[in-house]
Amino acid sequence: MSSGSTQRAVGDVLAGFERHVTQDRVNVYAEASGDHNPIHLDEAYAATTQFETRIAHGMLSLALVTEMLASEFPESWHKGGKLKVRFSAPVFTGEIVATYGEIISISETDEGTVATCSIGCKKSDGTDAVSGRATVLLE
Amino acid sequence: MTAPLISTAVIGHEFGPYDVTIPADRAIAYAEAVGGSESPAYGDTLAPIMVVAAALTVLIEDLGLYSGGLQTIHAGQEVSWARQVRIGERVEAVGRLASNSVRRGNHFATVVVSYTDSNGVEIGTSSTTIIVSGEASS
Numbered sequence: 001m002s003s004g005s006t007q008r009a010v011g012d013v014l015a016g017f018e019r020h021v022t023q024d025r026v027n028v029y030a031e032a033s034g035d036h037n038p039i040h041l042d043e044a045y046a047a048t049t050q051f052e053t054r055i056a057h058g059m060l061s062l063a064l065v066t067e068m069l070a071s072e073f074p075e076s077w078h079k080g081g082k083l084k085v086r087f088s089a090p091v092f093t094g095e096i097v098a099t100y101g102e103i104i105s106i107s108e109t110d111e112g113t114v115a116t117c118s119i120g121c122k123k124s125d126g127t128d129a130v131s132g133r134a135t136v137l138l139e
Numbered sequence: 140m141t142a143p144l145i146s147t148a149v150i151g152h153e154f155g156p157y158d159v160t161i162p163a164d165r166a167i168a169y170a171e172a173v174g175g176s177e178s179p180a181y182g183d184t185l186a187p188i189m190v191v192a193a194a195l196t197v198l199i200e201d202l203g204l205y206s207g208g209l210q211t212i213h214a215g216q217e218v219s220w221a222r223q224v225r226i227g228e229r230v231e232a233v234g235r236l237a238s239n240s241v242r243r244g245n246h247f248a249t250v251v252v253s254y255t256d257s258n259g260v261e262i263g264t265s266s267t268t269i270i271v272s273g274e275a276s277s
Contacts, residue, residue, distance in 0.1 A: 015177065017175060017177050019175060025171075025172050026172075028168050028171045028172040029168070029169070029172035029173070031165065031168040031172075032165050032166075032168035032169035032171075032172055032173075032189065032192075033165075033169075033189070033192040033193060033195075033196055034165075034192075034193055034196040034197070035192065035195070035196040035199070037199075037205065037211075039210075049210055050210060057192075058213040058216070059188065059191070059192040059195065059213070059216075060172065060173065062188060062216060063169075063172075063173045063186065063188050063189070063192070064173060066186060066187075066188045067173055067174070067175070067177070067178050067179070067186070068177075070178075070179045070186065071177055071178065071179050074179050078184070078186075078187060078220055078222065078223045079220075079221065079222055079223065080219075080220070080221060081219070081220055082217075082218065082219040082220075083216075083217065083218050083219075084215075084216075084217045085215065085216055085217075086214060086215045086216075087212070087213050087214055087215065087216070
């Protein structure tokens with residue numbers, strides 16, 4: 001784990017991790033975020049929706065991705081980091097997801113050396129739940 | 140039933156300001172929900188995405204998306220952040236409806252949000268795109 005620009009190169013893979021998205025985790029996230037939408041919490045309600053069961057908050061999946069970025073770039077992610085993602089598929093409670101990332105370009109800007117990373121979060125069947133790009137200063 | 144704001148709001152509509160100060164108990168809940176052995180040590184600071192999530196929650200309420208019959212899909216998210224935020228530090232969020240269109244009976248809306256500290260300095264921005272379906276939304 002490092003944020004030094006000299007140690008980074010295009011093609012570097014970020015250290016992803018897996019997370020079991022249990023209903024307990026979703027319930028606690030609801031307390032943290034204040035988002036008590038019943039589609040995340042109430043199985044009877046969720047059964048009436050297009051998903052037919054409870055789904056995790058999209059922002060929970062994104063939070064996992066940002067945990068990876070914060071671990072990889074502890075000095076700079078929270079100071080100038082940017083991301084743009086789309087939510088491609090719902091994560092159902094009980095699923096295991098895996099975050100991933102890779103540096104796809106490094107460029108010099110007025111702000112310094114910037115790495116652009118492809119980032120995301122995949123479900124166990126390989127489907128992207130979250131996918132997009134992040135940029136972070138390397139120095 | 141009153142039409143939800145998503146049905147009537149025009150581009151440029153402003154939301155907030157919202158106080159999205161995150162107290163310690165919510166920060167602890169966030170760490171429990173999201174964290175793991177590989178997570179960074181935040182100390183007395185917050186993951187910025189938590190502030191964004193808190194703002195998004197109140198925005199969704201203001202847009203009337205908890206109204207019966209509506210189903211909301213969070214389609215996209217952008218975030219940029221300038222500095223770390225401390226637990227309990229006052230942060231204010233102001234949103235603006237950047238787009239709101241109807242296609243095939245679904246609303247596609249984007250709300251951009253600016254986050255400022257107690258000195259009025261912008262410390263982050265976000266942009267959220269949502270798709271809303273349901274009879275009441277059209």
